[in-house]
Amino acid sequence: MSDVRVIIQRDSEREERVVTTGTTAADLFAGERTIVAARIAGELKDLAQEIRDGEEVEPVEISSEDGLSILRHSTAHVMAQAVQELxxxxxxxxGPPVKDGFYYDFDVDKPFHPDDLKAIEKKMQEIQKRGQRFSRRVVTDEAARAELADEPYKLELIGIKGSASSDDGADVEVGGGELSIYDNLDAKTGELCWKDLCRGPHLPTTRNIPAFKLMRNAAAYWRGSEKNPMLQRIYGTAWPSKEELKAHLEFLAEAEKRDHRKLGSELDLFSIPDQIGSGLAVFHPRGGVVRRVMEDYSRKRHEEEGYEFVYTPHATKGKLFETSGHLDWYADGMYPPMQLDEGTDYYLKPMNCPMHNLIFDARGRSYRELPMRLFEFGTVYRYEKSGVVHGLTRARGFTQDDAHIYCTKEQMADELDSTLTFVLNLLRDYGLTDFYLELSTKDPEKFVGSDEVWEEATETLRKVAEKQGLPLVPDPGGAAFYGPKISVQAKDAIGRTWQMSTVQLDFNLPERFDLEYTGPDGTKQRPVMIHRALFGSIERFFAVLLEHYAGAFPAWLAPVQALGIPIGDAHIPYLQEFAAKAKAKGLRVEVDSSSDRMQKKIRNAQKQKVPFMVIAGDEDMAAGAVSFRYRDGSQENGIPVDEAIAKIAKVVEERVQL
Structure with missing residues (x-):
């Protein structure tokens, strides 16, 4: 046997080692049980891969991003084997890995029942304990078709392997046109137990799957197209340890309790009636209060920052979106046209920016008017597929807190800096404090304008983002067609990340709309345009805050800030006087005058997550006082009426969470 020189790379450490021909990655990392694969010469490979002379090898830990994907993909294969055995x-x-888990699609005669999922999970546990070995072999197209003749969807993937991508989930080996099949082999005899067309890599054996659970099943179109057959999709999750699985399931339970759709119904905030349609919400009186307060505070802060309020219609002639480029680049996200005015196409607007451009262009502009900051709570409509519509967070009709800033090139950097600072501070006012920034750059297949303009815009945004001292994460190819973008990513109370505000720099639309202002020297010059949405949409931000606070809004946002709870009917008038005084101070106070007993009234107030429960009995009336009961069950007695109102007002004014 000849010697083979390999380089083992661990983080920043490099080790050169001489081994014999035929040495595998598994041999290199023998005894290191947390290593489940290897990156060899830059490509992820199974541990069974032989190492060639001079190759660089990097171990892949099961808890790393690559390791988790391999774990979950392997578990998806075990699930598919279990399904076909049953x-x-x-x-x-x-059957690809996805965030926090995996899924696999199946064509079956009837949808899976919850009892079926229990049986499948039990069968998976049996397969896991068998310790079957995942073994890769390369096959020709002809051989793959022969082996998988009874699998029509796999045959289709073989036919498209040259153009398949991760977007359509084609689970095939496409590098160099190479196809591979993974065999699940019996640990003792080596006999074939199951096989699947797959690019890999996989875990060494099924025993390397530490913890998993099946979650749910749903219908899904084959390869995401409504033109294709409807399949049954089973979702699962897999983790490097039972402790991590348990923590994840506890997190999901907490997230379910915070689901804005559930809380919206329980707290009587909003609904999405079938008679109106999916993705189109109505806000009930209490939800309307929260939304109005959110909007009013935002208006106040925008006025302080020099924004001017504008209003635009919900529909427009299609010509406007031809000028803006939306009909070229965004038509799939727009509702079909309406035929009006003797055949003229009208569209519901998906964006506000083209109309704001017309406001800027309504008359001649001078450099003395810049920067011009136009702001609108503008309702837009986007044709989202039914499969992606999700409560208020992915809707078909929603209101953006949309601003467009027109400035000179010289003002651009300062304006972007002040805009991003304003955005972050305003989000903090609503109670979100944990941020990082994402810089979305040009999609080389979908952009307008010159490379030079894009480079200048991107570098300007990068410098502005870095000044905030927050982590900056690249998002290659994630920009809109007209310019790069900074997006603010915010973590909520249970650690989930939400995309919040976006700031986009645009040299393109001013060109397309031929926007001009008169410069100091009397010449016509082109303004720079900044697109800025702070909430993203009112509806989505409402949902994020609802889940962040688990429905227990801080007093300044709560639909009812204080609820009067009389010990007996004789104390109702006294609390109604208290409520009238509080309302005169601008507070939202109600009195529960129902026939329920006091303890039930308290329970109801707790369920409604009211910040202050104001209780009064004979002693309170005699002393001109009330008692406070807080959300956490603690109580404060004998507070004089005026002092109690002042205390509620102070908490509201300071926008703190009790």
Whole structure:
């Protein structure tokens, strides 16, 4: 045997080692149980891969991003094997890893029942304990078709392997046109137990799967197209340890309790009636209060920052979106046109920016008017597919807190800096404090304007973002067609990340709309345009805050800030006087005058997450006082009426969470 020189790379440490021919990655990392794969010469490979002379090898830990994907992909294969052992007629779709888990699609005669999922999970546990070995082999197209002749969806993937991408979930090996099949082999005899078309890599054996659970099933179109057959998709999750699985399931339970759709119904805040349609919400009186307070505070802060309020219609002639480029680049996200005015196409607007451009262009502008900051709570409409619509967070009709700033090139950097600072401070006012920034750059297949303009815009945004001292994460190719973008990513109370505000720099639309201002020397010059949405949409921000606070809004946002709870009917008038005094101070106070007993009234107030419960009995009336009961169950007695109102007002004014 000849010697082979390999380089082992661990983080910043490099180790050169001489081994014999035929040495595998598994041999290199023998005894290191947390290593489940290797990156060899820059590509992820199974541990069974032999190392060639001079190759650089990097171990892949199961808890790393790559390791988790491999774990979850391998678990998806185990699930598919379990399904076909229990349902032999099931046809295989695709089974990729996804965030926090995996799924696999199946063509079956009838949808899976919850009892089926229990049986499948039990069968998976059996397969896991068998310790079957994942073994890769390269095959020709012809051989793959012969082996998988009973799998029509796999045959389709073989046919498209040259153009398949991760977006369509094609679970095939596409590098160099190479196809591979993974065999699940019996640990003792080496006999074939199951196989699947797959690019890999996979764990060494099924025993390397520490912890998993099946979550739910749903219908899904094959490869995401409504023109294709409807399949059954089973979702699962897998983790490097039972402790991590338990923590994840506890997190999901907490997230379910905070689901804005559930809380919206329980707290009587909003609904999405079937009679109106998916993705189109109505706000109930209490939800309307929260929304109005959110908007009013935002208006106040925008006025302080020099923004001017504008209003634009909900529909427009299609010509406007031809000028803006939206009909070229965004038509799939727009509702179909309406035929009006003898055949003229009208569209519901998906964006406010083209109309704001017309406001700027309504008359001649001077450099003395710049920067011009136009702001609108503008309702827009986007045709979202039914499969992605989700409560208020992904809607078809929603209101953006949309601003467009027109400035000179010389003003651009300072304006972007002040805009991003304003955005972050305003989000902090609403109670979000944990941020990082994302810089979305040009999609080389979908952009307008010159490379030079894009480079200048991107570098300007990068410098502005870095000044905030927050982590800056690249998002290659994630920009809109007209310019790069900074997005503010905010973490909520349970650690989930939400995309919040966006700031986009645009040299393109001013060109397309031929926007001009008169410079100091009397010449016509082109303004720079900054797109800025702080909430993203009112509806989505409402949902994020609802989940962040688990419905227990801080007093300044709460629909009812204080609820009067009389010990007996004789104390109702006294609390109504208290409520009238508080309302005169601008507070939102109600009195529960129902026939329920006091303890039930307290329970109801707790369920409604009211910040202050104001209780009064004989002693309170005699002393001209009230008692406070807080959300956490603590109580403060004998507070004089005026002092109690002042205390509520102070908490509201300071926008703190009790």
């Amino acid at each position: 349902f032999p007629d099931a046809k295989l779709g695709i």
